[in-house]
Amino acid sequence: MPFIGPDEAARLLDHGVLVERLRDAFLAPPIAPSRLAVPLDDGDSTMLVMPVARPGGLAGVKLVTVHPALSDRPEGAVRALCMAIEAATGAPLAIIDGNSVTHRRTAATSVLAARALARADADSILVVGAGHVAQALCECYSALMAPRRLLVWARRPDAAAALTRRLAGQGIAAAPVADLRAAVREADIVSVATLARQPLILGADVRPGTHVDLVGGFTPAMREADDDLIGKAVLVADGIGALDTAGDLAGPIERGVVDRRNIRLLAEVLADPRRGRRDAEDITLFKSVGHALEDLAAMELIVEGMLPARRG
Numbered sequence: 001m002p003f004i005g006p007d008e009a010a011r012l013l014d015h016g017v018l019v020e021r022l023r024d025a026f027l028a029p030p031i032a033p034s035r036l037a038v039p040l041d042d043g044d045s046t047m048l049v050m051p052v053a054r055p056g057g058l059a060g061v062k063l064v065t066v067h068p069a070l071s072d073r074p075e076g077a078v079r080a081l082c083m084a085i086e087a088a089t090g091a092p093l094a095i096i097d098g099n100s101v102t103h104r105r106t107a108a109t110s111v112l113a114a115r116a117l118a119r120a121d122a123d124s125i126l127v128v129g130a131g132h133v134a135q136a137l138c139e140c141y142s143a144l145m146a147p148r149r150l151l152v153w154a155r156r157p158d159a160a161a162a163l164t165r166r167l168a169g170q171g172i173a174a175a176p177v178a179d180l181r182a183a184v185r186e187a188d189i190v191s192v193a194t195l196a197r198q199p200l201i202l203g204a205d206v207r208p209g210t211h212v213d214l215v216g217g218f219t220p221a222m223r224e225a226d227d228d229l230i231g232k233a234v235l236v237a238d239g240i241g242a243l244d245t246a247g248d249l250a251g252p253i254e255r256g257v258v259d260r261r262n263i264r265l266l267a268e269v270l271a272d273p274r275r276g277r278r279d280a281e282d283i284t285l286f287k288s289v290g291h292a293l294e295d296l297a298a299m300e301l302i303v304e305g306m307l308p309a310r311r312g
Helices: 006-012 015-027 098-117 132-145 157-169 180-186 227-232 247-255 266-271 292-311
Strands: 036-039 046-053 058-066 078-086 092-097 124-128 149-153 189-192 211-214 234-237 284-287
Touching (some): 006 092, 006 098, 006 292, 015 098, 015 132, 015 292, 046 292, 078 098, 078 292, 098 132, 098 189, 098 234, 098 266, 098 284, 098 292, 124 180, 132 157, 149 157, 149 180, 227 247, 234 266
Parallel strands (some): 124 149, 189 211, 211 284, 234 284
Antiparallel strands (some): 046 058, 058 078
């Protein structure tokens, strides 16, 4: 069984093609049971198991481990593997580097949501975070939305500077910023990819018309935005599970800040854009925790791209 490493996986996951495949997947979703979360040794770390299947097509599973205490290591806090399986026979087709799948499908989902929810004239993007997902966000936004200005903020200024240097090596112009709140006030799109447990993005700093993309927090203890922002934004989630597992939604729902019935799903907005942004003054907020349908869309592209080459 072939192993598809990170470089080959990234090559096979073209940003634009992946965004369109994700759109199709959200509108015609596969079978994707709720993911299983298993606490690991230190109590702060988690193992996630995400199965998914499209009958008559491809099935797969992704195994992810998240160790926040290891964020400063070169390999990062998150590690993952995917297995692609032929649904009709159960035959395993490939083991795939799951980090590449996660990084690129997460970024592509954010861009898909931004295209649906951000103002048409949005051209100033702030990415909060400096890890692998933040880099993928910068790459995907740059490739598909061509921002006039791309800014990066991180808790450690040297990490933000290092990310902008890596991006420059790819021909992507980005600038590090030191003042997060000032940068938020000026951005049209704010995309946050952290493991924060205290809000970084404050409603007081988000101007009307801004689109906010929250990527990092996937447990009830994690927060990237405060209740003020959650309470006044048009809220869209990647899946129903986010309403119960993501601290940015579950906490405000429990406290009565927002009614869960008023939170849209991305699939609903893609099917009917009127369920998203209503006017240029709306603050829109997309909360993603990751959905197995996103992994399957990426695995399908990889399998389609790899099989002809290997048969030849």
